[in-house]
Every structure is written in C-alpha cells, then in structure tokens.
Amino acid sequence: MSARALWFGPEGRPLFGWLHRPDDGRARGAVVLCPALGLEGVCSHRAYRQLAERLEEQGIAALRFDYDGTGDSAGGESDPGRVEAWMASVGAAVELVRGAGASRVVVVGMRVGATIAAGAVARAGVDGTGVDGTGVGGAGVDGMVLWDPCASGRTYLREQRALGLMSIGVETSDDGSVEVPGIVYQAETVEDLGALTIAGTEGPLAERVLVLVRAERTANKAMVSRLQMDHVEWGVAEGQSEMVDVEPWQVRQPTAAIGSVLSWVSGVLGSEAGPFSDLRAAVGSVEGTADGGATTETIVEIGPVGLFGIVTERAGSAGGATAILFNAGTMDHVGPSRLWVEFARRWARGGVRTLRFDLSGLGDSPVRVGQQMDVAYPPEALDDLSEVVKAMGPDGAGKIVLSGLCSGGYHSVEGGLALGVRAVCLINPSLIAAPAEAHGDDGEERAAEIDPRRQATTSRRKWVRALPGHDFLGSIVDRLPDGAWWLINRVAVGNPPARIIERLVDAGVETYIVAGESEAREMRRGQAAAFRRLARTGRFHLEVVPGIDHELFARVSRDRVSPMVTERILRSVATKDPAHRA
Amino acid sequence: MEEEIRQILxxxxxxxxxxxxxxxxxxxxxxxxxxxxxxxVMLALEDGFDFEFPESMLRKSTFESVSAIEAALTSLVGTPVE
Known part of the structure; x- marks a missing residue:
C-alpha cells in the first residue's frame, strides 16, 4: 500500500491530508473522507484509516484530511469564518482527487462531518459550480455517504455540550461561545453551525446517497423527510456507539459499518480504472511572520518502519534543541484537544524545533511485525523513541526534550532513562500503570514477564501479581493512608515513582512535571519525603495545578497548563543552549 | 413515567x-x-417525552437516578402519569 501524507489547498494556509493511492497507479475513482470534529473525530480516526486502506486495496483512491484550523491543517479554532472554511476544505479535497485523475468521486462524512459535507456539496450543486469549484460533475459528486450524520450543527453542539457538562464540567460563557470537550467554538461559529442543517440543503446531493443511522437512536424527522428520495439508500451504522460514545482508549472499530461503506462505494464507482497521479508535498508553510518569515511543517518518516511525524520549525532554528511530543494514551500525534499542534507552532515561534509523531501501532504510524494496534503502553515504544531521538539528534540526545501526557509521560521517562535526553516535561504522567505485556487478553493484570528494557514501570511485584485476588487487594490498598503506602512501596511495588524520578535526575535529565491534584496525590503517596529531597536537587520541578482534568479536555485546564509547559520548555532550552538565548 | 424512564435507561x-x-x-x-x-439517555428522554432539557439541567445530578430523572421530567413536562 502506498499512503502518503501531504499538504494541499491554499498556499500559505495549507490543509493536511493522507492520500491513499493504489499501488499500480490506477484508480476506479476516489473517496474523500470528511472527518467528525473534536472527540468524535479522535475516536473515528482509526476507522477512517482502515476504510481508506481497504478502499486502496480495492483499487480506489482515498483522501483523509483535516479541515482548515483543525488537526494538522493550518489555522485554529478561533479564526473567523470557520464553517465556511470547513466547507471550502471539502471543496479543496475534492479538487485534489479530481486533479490527480479521479473521474468519479464519492464524499463520505462522519457525524458533523456529514453535515458539513452535505452543506458543501449541496451548495455547489445548486449554484452549478461543483464542489471543487470547477463545475465538473454536475451536482458535484457521484456518491455521498452520510455516516451517522448530525441533523444539524446545533444537534452536534448540543450533544457535545451536554457531554462536556456531564463529564469534565466545561464552562459557560456569556459571549456566545460554546465550549465542548477539547474545543471552544466562538460565537460566529456557533451561529453558523446553528444554521447548518441537512434538512435545509437543496438538490440531490449526489447521484447516489447512502445514509447510515444508528438503530438505537431516533433519526431526526426533518432530515429523514428531506432525504426521502429514490436515489437515497438507508442502512444501519453498526457499532457506532462503541466507536464514538466512549473514551478514546475504549474505542472499538465498527468493522461491519466499514464493510458496508466499502461495498456501497465500490458499487457506485464501478470497475473501470484510470491513471491516478502520485502527489507529493512534504513541506507546508503554516504560519507567516511580520518579518516575512514562516513556520514550516515537514512531514517525516523515521526509522526502519517509517514512524509518521511532523517537524515544525522557524527558519534558522535547525541545529538547536528539539522538543518531541507523541501520543497521549491512544490519541494520535495531534494531541489531546489539538494541544500538540498548538505547542509545536508556539514553541517553533520561540526557536524550538518540535516533532510530533505517532508511536508504532498508534495514529498514522505503521504497526511493527507482530505488534498489537492501539495499545497505550506498548513495549515497542522503547524502540520507537530510540529511533526518533537518533533521527532528531544525530549528534547525541543532549539537545532533546521529551514531552508527553499520561502514557506519553511514562514513555518520556523511559526515553529519558534509556537515551539520556536533556530534559523531560511530563503532564499528568502515568507512572503507576502496568505495562501492556502484564495484561492478558481480558485486560486483567497477570504475573507475566515485563519487558526487561523497561526501567520505569511501577506495577506490583511479580509475586504480588501471582496472588489470587490481587486486584481485589489492590482496590483495598488504594484507600490506605500514606503511612501504609510507605510500607507497600517497599514490599509490594516494583518501582515507586519517586525512585524512578530519582534515577532520572541522577542521570542528569532535568525533570519537570505538571500534575493535577489527584494525579500528584497518587504519584506522591507514601513518598512525600523523597519528593522533598528531589525538589532540593534543583533538577526536579513539580507543579501541582488545582482544577484540571486529566486529558486537558477543558479549556480551563489548557489555559492553566499550556503557559507553564511552554515557559518551562523555552527556559530549559535557553538555559542550557546559549544559541537560543537570543 | 417511571416505567418509560426505566425502559430508556x-x-x-x-x-x-x-x-x-x-x-x-x-x-x-x-x-x-x-x-x-x-x-x-438524555436524547432518548427528549425523543420519548417530546421536550428539550434546558442547559441548566444538563448536569450529572439530573440523570443520577430514576427518581432524579422523574423529578426533572415532572418539572419540565408536568405531573407524572400513574
């Protein structure tokens, strides 16, 4: 298979995408995959990748992409004209695949991505321009799949708003903006989304349309009425709740629905194939500067397996320090609430070259032979970090700073211990989780062998894990006071967090941790004295931030943590690398 | 009302x-x-009882028990049907 990441669309404000092109350079047509937004987009990322790969196997090109201001694309959520820009992004995506040679095009939209895509395609069909602005294709496209569509932008906002209020307690604002988990939509966007409805679209949308709805939900009456046409087929979005109504680490892939879409698209596109160009655009200019400079983002493949990453830098910053960001749990390289993209661009402005990448088996990186996909604590991460640090610091790891959240914090510690990087910057690091190989297929912790390369695992000692009912014991000891934990840390825990950090600090790795109150309490329990000793070294800094959620899905959490981390990264680089003081 | 709430849950x-x-x-x-x-559950209740929860009621406590849901519905759509 030959998927290639690339930049496309407007020069100076490029869109990011993955183009899946059949190996023989010929395609029966192309499918443009319009993603869901926010958490639903995170949860359906793998499904879209699987669908694109299966389309490619069947001789159909596929384009996965991020709308303007989302994912890896240029811009941000607070920019004006969001809804218009998202619809224009759909047009640019269709234009790209048509330009590459696709004579027939199907547009697939997931959740609010379906609402946006329907709006873009319908408008283009009505005004006769075609969705790509060329007028090619009459109504715009040959097929359209509305996959569990939000009947309107308002229903999307309302559901996500309710989720935010009932989970992390998102804030209420009186300026018309609406906060949902991971995103704040400005008043203009809220108004424009409110006006975007599938019922309000005109025309046939496409020659053939497939609508997949959830069996357990009542489809919106106005949308159903609007789509009662002979060329519209209806099906069930099987497995949808198990994909988007869960936390990112609980996602199960909707295999049956992927198969349904694949089969339907194949029927729409027919069997005749034509040449399809191999497009390349590895460097995108994502931000301009007042002095005429630019922040560029370069798509990279690292190591023997080709780990996927993006390097963000300002002209002239090459050769200095490099910050490396990667997966938080099973979320991709974009980071929680798109924070890694924002960090990369902000840190690049401060002179720090930044790589954001996916560990093997996660996000857009390949899977190693025999590796299980979508595992948060894979032992293969040790190989990944070694290859990435070598690639970004060919002269040594002394200019590398590793940074991550939750499992990314744990992996950063492993990387720090094994590779001797300059510093680690950890956000709500998970230093007490059992590694992947210590779990059976049922997810239960077992007395399995832990990869001997791991130095930072704090799981219970092997003899404890072998005890019958050790998980029950675990639930009891979790409630014990600090004094009891002091004893447990010596007897039953392999590597308490303070000891791990001590080794890191002794190895000369500057260690900075930002943690919420509960995360800090869990990390320090029974080890208060050890943490006080660490603080006196001057090479360890722990900031405890009240009122933040673990994944930083709430704006207030991001607003509190982001400046701290940015200041620390820039200070760390400036202190030890005089070249960056200017 | 209680039976419908239980069915939705x-x-x-x-x-x-x-x-x-x-x-x-x-x-x-x-x-x-x-x-x-x-x-x-919120969406299904809205479909089943043909109303919309105001944002002020979109909090965990509204949905924490059958009784809490029933109280919320009663305040929004009227007296429970026996």
Missing part, C-alpha cells in the same frame, strides 16, 4: 446490571453509567 444507559436490580434511588453512575451513556 435499559436501552440507552449501557449499564452492566439490569435495571430491575436497581431501585429508584440507586446511583446510576455508581452502577456503571458513563457520561457518554447519560447523553444518550
């Missing part, structure tokens, strides 16, 4: 235990209902 609450095992005051979150599931 059975279908949309994704609880690991049958609703029959939970009394009206049982904490549904403690019983295993997630935030995502409670949004689906």
């Amino acid at each position: 059975e279908e949309h609450g994704r609880l690991p235990v049958p609703m029959a095992d939970l009394d009206n005051n049982a904490d549904l979150y403690e019983a295993g209902m997630t935030s995502h599931a409670s949004v689906n």
Whole structure:
C-alpha cells in the first residue's frame, strides 16, 4: 500500500491530508473522507484509516484530511469564518482527487462531518459550480455517504455540550461561545453551525446517497423527510456507539459499518480504472511572520518502519534543541484537544524545533511485525523513541526534550532513562500503570514477564501479581493512608515513582512535571519525603495545578497548563543552549 | 413515567446490571453509567417525552437516578402519569 501524507489547498494556509493511492497507479475513482470534529473525530480516526486502506486495496483512491484550523491543517479554532472554511476544505479535497485523475468521486462524512459535507456539496450543486469549484460533475459528486450524520450543527453542539457538562464540567460563557470537550467554538461559529442543517440543503446531493443511522437512536424527522428520495439508500451504522460514545482508549472499530461503506462505494464507482497521479508535498508553510518569515511543517518518516511525524520549525532554528511530543494514551500525534499542534507552532515561534509523531501501532504510524494496534503502553515504544531521538539528534540526545501526557509521560521517562535526553516535561504522567505485556487478553493484570528494557514501570511485584485476588487487594490498598503506602512501596511495588524520578535526575535529565491534584496525590503517596529531597536537587520541578482534568479536555485546564509547559520548555532550552538565548 | 424512564435507561444507559436490580434511588453512575451513556439517555428522554432539557439541567445530578430523572421530567413536562 502506498499512503502518503501531504499538504494541499491554499498556499500559505495549507490543509493536511493522507492520500491513499493504489499501488499500480490506477484508480476506479476516489473517496474523500470528511472527518467528525473534536472527540468524535479522535475516536473515528482509526476507522477512517482502515476504510481508506481497504478502499486502496480495492483499487480506489482515498483522501483523509483535516479541515482548515483543525488537526494538522493550518489555522485554529478561533479564526473567523470557520464553517465556511470547513466547507471550502471539502471543496479543496475534492479538487485534489479530481486533479490527480479521479473521474468519479464519492464524499463520505462522519457525524458533523456529514453535515458539513452535505452543506458543501449541496451548495455547489445548486449554484452549478461543483464542489471543487470547477463545475465538473454536475451536482458535484457521484456518491455521498452520510455516516451517522448530525441533523444539524446545533444537534452536534448540543450533544457535545451536554457531554462536556456531564463529564469534565466545561464552562459557560456569556459571549456566545460554546465550549465542548477539547474545543471552544466562538460565537460566529456557533451561529453558523446553528444554521447548518441537512434538512435545509437543496438538490440531490449526489447521484447516489447512502445514509447510515444508528438503530438505537431516533433519526431526526426533518432530515429523514428531506432525504426521502429514490436515489437515497438507508442502512444501519453498526457499532457506532462503541466507536464514538466512549473514551478514546475504549474505542472499538465498527468493522461491519466499514464493510458496508466499502461495498456501497465500490458499487457506485464501478470497475473501470484510470491513471491516478502520485502527489507529493512534504513541506507546508503554516504560519507567516511580520518579518516575512514562516513556520514550516515537514512531514517525516523515521526509522526502519517509517514512524509518521511532523517537524515544525522557524527558519534558522535547525541545529538547536528539539522538543518531541507523541501520543497521549491512544490519541494520535495531534494531541489531546489539538494541544500538540498548538505547542509545536508556539514553541517553533520561540526557536524550538518540535516533532510530533505517532508511536508504532498508534495514529498514522505503521504497526511493527507482530505488534498489537492501539495499545497505550506498548513495549515497542522503547524502540520507537530510540529511533526518533537518533533521527532528531544525530549528534547525541543532549539537545532533546521529551514531552508527553499520561502514557506519553511514562514513555518520556523511559526515553529519558534509556537515551539520556536533556530534559523531560511530563503532564499528568502515568507512572503507576502496568505495562501492556502484564495484561492478558481480558485486560486483567497477570504475573507475566515485563519487558526487561523497561526501567520505569511501577506495577506490583511479580509475586504480588501471582496472588489470587490481587486486584481485589489492590482496590483495598488504594484507600490506605500514606503511612501504609510507605510500607507497600517497599514490599509490594516494583518501582515507586519517586525512585524512578530519582534515577532520572541522577542521570542528569532535568525533570519537570505538571500534575493535577489527584494525579500528584497518587504519584506522591507514601513518598512525600523523597519528593522533598528531589525538589532540593534543583533538577526536579513539580507543579501541582488545582482544577484540571486529566486529558486537558477543558479549556480551563489548557489555559492553566499550556503557559507553564511552554515557559518551562523555552527556559530549559535557553538555559542550557546559549544559541537560543537570543 | 417511571416505567418509560426505566425502559430508556435499559436501552440507552449501557449499564452492566439490569435495571430491575436497581431501585429508584440507586446511583446510576455508581452502577456503571458513563457520561457518554447519560447523553444518550438524555436524547432518548427528549425523543420519548417530546421536550428539550434546558442547559441548566444538563448536569450529572439530573440523570443520577430514576427518581432524579422523574423529578426533572415532572418539572419540565408536568405531573407524572400513574
């Protein structure tokens, strides 16, 4: 298979995408995959990748992409004209695949991505321009799949708003903006989304349309009425709740629905194939500067397996320090609430070259032979970090700073211990989780062998894990006071967090941790004295931030943590690398 | 009203235990209902009773038990049907 990441669309404000092109350079047509937004987009990322790969196997090109201001694309959520820009992004995506040679095009939209895509395609069909602005294709496209569509932008906002209020307690604002988990939509966007409805679209949308709805939900009456046409087929979005109504680490892939879409698209596109160009655009200019400079983002493949990453830098910053960001749990390289993209661009402005990448088996990186996909604590991460640090610091790891959240914090510690990087910057690091190989297929912790390369695992000692009912014991000891934990840390825990950090600090790795109150309490329990000793070294800094959620899905959490981390990264680089003081 | 609420919770609450095992005051979150599931319960209640929860009621406490849901619905759509 030959998927290639690339930049496309407007020069100076490029869109990011993955183009899946059949190996023989010929395609029966192309499918443009319009993603869901926010958490639903995170949860359906793998499904879209699987669908694109299966389309490619069947001789159909596929384009996965991020709308303007989302994912890896240029811009941000607070920019004006969001809804218009998202619809224009759909047009640019269709234009790209048509330009590459696709004579027939199907547009697939997931959740609010379906609402946006329907709006873009319908408008283009009505005004006769075609969705790509060329007028090619009459109504715009040959097929359209509305996959569990939000009947309107308002229903999307309302559901996500309710989720935010009932989970992390998102804030209420009186300026018309609406906060949902991971995103704040400005008043203009809220108004424009409110006006975007599938019922309000005109025309046939496409020659053939497939609508997949959830069996357990009542489809919106106005949308159903609007789509009662002979060329519209209806099906069930099987497995949808198990994909988007869960936390990112609980996602199960909707295999049956992927198969349904694949089969339907194949029927729409027919069997005749034509040449399809191999497009390349590895460097995108994502931000301009007042002095005429630019922040560029370069798509990279690292190591023997080709780990996927993006390097963000300002002209002239090459050769200095490099910050490396990667997966938080099973979320991709974009980071929680798109924070890694924002960090990369902000840190690049401060002179720090930044790589954001996916560990093997996660996000857009390949899977190693025999590796299980979508595992948060894979032992293969040790190989990944070694290859990435070598690639970004060919002269040594002394200019590398590793940074991550939750499992990314744990992996950063492993990387720090094994590779001797300059510093680690950890956000709500998970230093007490059992590694992947210590779990059976049922997810239960077992007395399995832990990869001997791991130095930072704090799981219970092997003899404890072998005890019958050790998980029950675990639930009891979790409630014990600090004094009891002091004893447990010596007897039953392999590597308490303070000891791990001590080794890191002794190895000369500057260690900075930002943690919420509960995360800090869990990390320090029974080890208060050890943490006080660490603080006196001057090479360890722990900031405890009240009122933040673990994944930083709430704006207030991001607003509190982001400046701290940015200041620390820039200070760390400036202190030890005089070249960056200017 | 109580029976309809229980039916909706059975279908949309994704609880690991049958609703029959939970009394009206049982904490549904403690019983295993997630935030995502409670949004689906909210949508199903709105469909079933043909109304819309105001944002001020979109909080965990509104959906924490059968009794809490019934009280919320009563305040929004009227007296419970016996």
